[in-house]
Amino acid sequence: MEKLKFAIPETLRHKIAESAPNSLHSTCSSLLDFYQNLPLFHQLVRDLTDPEMALCGKNKEAALEAKANGNVCFSNGDFSNALRFYSQALHIAPTDVDDGEKNLVATLYVNRASSLHKLGFSLESLRDCSRALEISPAYAKAWYRRAKANASLGNHEDAINDLKISLKTETSLSGKRQIQGELKIMLGHSGQRSSLLEEPYDITQDEPLQVELQCIFTPTKGRGMTSYTDVPQASLIHKEDPYAAIILKHCRETHCHHCFNELPADAVSCMSCSIPFYCSTKCQMLAGGCGSSEHKKQYEFQRNLIDDLEDYVRNVTSPSITSSELDHAAEHEHECQGVHWPAVLPSDVVLAGRVLVKHIQQQSYDGAHPNIYAIMDLCQNYAQLSNESKLELHVYAIILFCCLQKFYASKLPFNSVIISEGQFHGNCPHEIFRCQSASRLSRNNVCGAGIHCNVRVAQAVYPGGSFFNHSCQPNVHAYFLSRTLFIQTTEHVTAESQLELSYGPQVGQLNCFERHQVLEDRYSFICQCRSCARVNLSDLVINAYRCVEPTCLGVVLDSSVTKYEKEKLGHLKVPNSLQGYMQDEDISSVAFQFCKENDNGCCLEAGHCLSCGSYRDIQASQKTISEAETYIGRLQDTMTGNEVPIKTITDAIKYFDVLKTFLHPFNKKVAEVEDNIAQALCLAGDLQAALDHCQASIEILEKLYGKDHIVIANELIKLVSIQLSMGHESAADNANRLVKIFSRYYGSHADIIFPHLTYLKKV
Known part of the structure; x- marks a missing residue:
C-alpha cells in the first residue's frame, strides 16, 4: 500500500489533493491509467484475487491434521483443546x-x-x-x-x-x-419436544413504531429528523435493517460475521472459504457464501421408517430458513472465492464494496442500468478530508474496483466504484456495539467508572438512521438487536424539535475540547449542539483541579478548557446576560465568580479558581498528581486475579487522599479511582468500605452525566450487587431505579439485551 502511494507522481498527487466530489471520476481515472503501467500494482491485485495464492481457501490436509490433533487431545481427556482443534478443522475443511x-x-x-x-x-x-x-x-x-x-x-x-x-x-x-x-x-422417561434450537428472539414480532417522523433541513446541521407531534419519553421512533454491514477486524474470531452477536462454542464457518465465523447455520446461509444456496447431499433411508419418524428426520435435517430470507442479503457471496482481499483490505473499504454490490444487484433486479449516484448522499464531508486521506481512498478505490471485477467482470461500471468509494469515505457509517458479558451479574464483572461495557464490533450503513443529527446531550438513544438498528427517545421531545443521537462523545464522557477533537477527526465537523454552545457543570468539572483554599468548592481549569469556555461566551457583551445561558443550576457552586455580575467580567483564566480567583500552579501540581497516580495504578494492575494485597489497597487509598487535594471533588478521575478501590475492597472482602466508595463514585458521575443517564444504571448494577451480598434492604430501591433507566433507553428490549434485569426485577 505504501509503495503504491509512494510511486504516484507529484503532479497526480496534487490533482488528487485538490479534488472535489464532482471530480472524483477524473482523478481516479488518471490514477488507474498510471497503475495500468505499474507492475507492482498488477502483482498486488494478483496476490489479492488469485485463489491459488490466497490463504483463505479451504485446505483438506490442514483440516485432517487439526482433526488428528483433536482426536489425541480427546483421548487424553483434554476436551478444551480437542474442542479448539475440531473448531479449527471445521473452519478450513472442504x-x-x-x-x-x-x-x-x-x-x-x-x-x-x-x-x-x-x-x-x-x-x-x-x-x-x-x-x-x-x-x-x-x-x-x-x-x-x-x-x-x-x-x-x-x-x-x-x-x-x-x-x-x-x-x-x-x-x-x-x-x-x-x-x-x-x-x-x-423409554422409562417422557417429555416435551425441545424448542431450544429456535431463535431466542424474533424482531419481526417487535412493538410498532409510535410516531411519524419528518426529515428537515437546518441552517447549521443540514438534514435532521423531527416529529410532527410531541414524543413521550421512551418511545420507539425508528427501526431499520442495514443497507450493508461489515464486522471489524478485531472481532472476526469473537463475533458472528452476520448478526454480530458473540460467537458460541459451536460456531460455524463459511462453506466455501475460511474467512467468516457465524453463530448459527441460519446466519451462515443468510450471509450468502458461494456454497450457501447449494442443496445438501441426500441419503436414502430404509423404507420401513414410520411416518412420524420421517417427519422428525425432515425437521432435524432441514435448516429453518425460507427462500425470502436467503434473498434478503447475500453480502458475503462476492467475497467468497477463496481469495483474501476481503480479509486484507480495511473493513470500511470492504463495506464500501458491499454497498456498491448491493446497489448493483438491486438495480439489476429492476432491469435498470446501475446508477451509483442514486445510492445515497455520501460525499458531504469529502472536501474536509486531509490530502493524505484523499490519496489513500483513491488508491483503495482502484484496488477495490479491480478486486470486484473478478466477480462482476463487465457488469461493474468503472465510475460506479470510484464514486462509491470516494463518497463513502467522506462519511463514517454507524458503529454497531455489543454489551460484553451482559448476561452475568457480578460485582466484579464491571468496567471502569462511567464507561459503558460496550464493544465496537461492526460498521453498517443505515440510510434512514443517518438522518439523525449528533448532539453531545442527545434526546434519543440508538441500540442494536442483531443487525437491526432501533432508536428510542430518552426524554420528552416537543413537536418539531430535532431528534438527536450521540455519534460517540457525550457530555460527562469527555469535556468540550476533547469532544470537538473526536468529532472533527472522525466526522469532519465542528459540533454546534446545545451542550457545546452553553456553559454546563460537566464541562467545567470533569477534568478540573481543586482550589487551593480548603473551604472553596471552586474549579480551576487548564488552558485547553478555558479556551473553549471562553469561545462559548465570546458573543456575550454583558456578564449578567449569562443568566439563562447556564445549562446547570449547580454551576454556581463551583464557579461563583463566573456567574456573578462583574464589571470586568469573570476571571476565566487558566489556573485561577472560578469562585474565589485564587491561583493554583497546575504544572507544579501535576508532578505530585502523576506520582499519586503511579501508586493507584498498581492497584488496578493487581485486580486481574482473585486476590488483591491489602498493602496495595492501603497504599492506593493513601495516595488517593493526596490526589483529592489537587483534583476537584467532581473530577471524573476521582470517580474512576473510587470505583477501582470499591472493586479491590470487594475482592478483599470488605464490603462496607466497598459500598461507601461505590456510592461516592456514583455521586460524582451523577454530576457529570445526570441522574437518569444509562451510565448511572451501569454503575448501579455494581452497587446493587454489593448491597445484595450484604443483605441491604436499599438494594430493592436501587434495582428498581436501574431497571427504569434501562427501560428508558431500551424499552421492551431491555430484558433481551440485559438478561440480568429479569433477576433484578425480583429483588
Missing part, C-alpha cells in the same frame, strides 16, 4: 471431502459435539449434531450423539426418536446393542 466413509465436515461436527458434551455444553452439542445431520442425514453416530445431548437437556421424547433412527441407520452389531441399551433407559 464440504465435499470424505474422511473414510463419512463426510469430513459432518464427522468434525460430531467430534466437536462429543467434546462440547464432555465440557457440559449440551445445547451446543445438540446443535452440532443437527448440523452434521444436515450434511449426512443417515449418519448413525450423529443421531446417537444427538440423543445423548437431548437426554442431558431433559428432552426425553426427542432422545428416544434420535435413538430409534440411530438404531435403523447403524450397521455394526455392537453399535446396535449399545443403542438398544440406551433405548431401554430412555
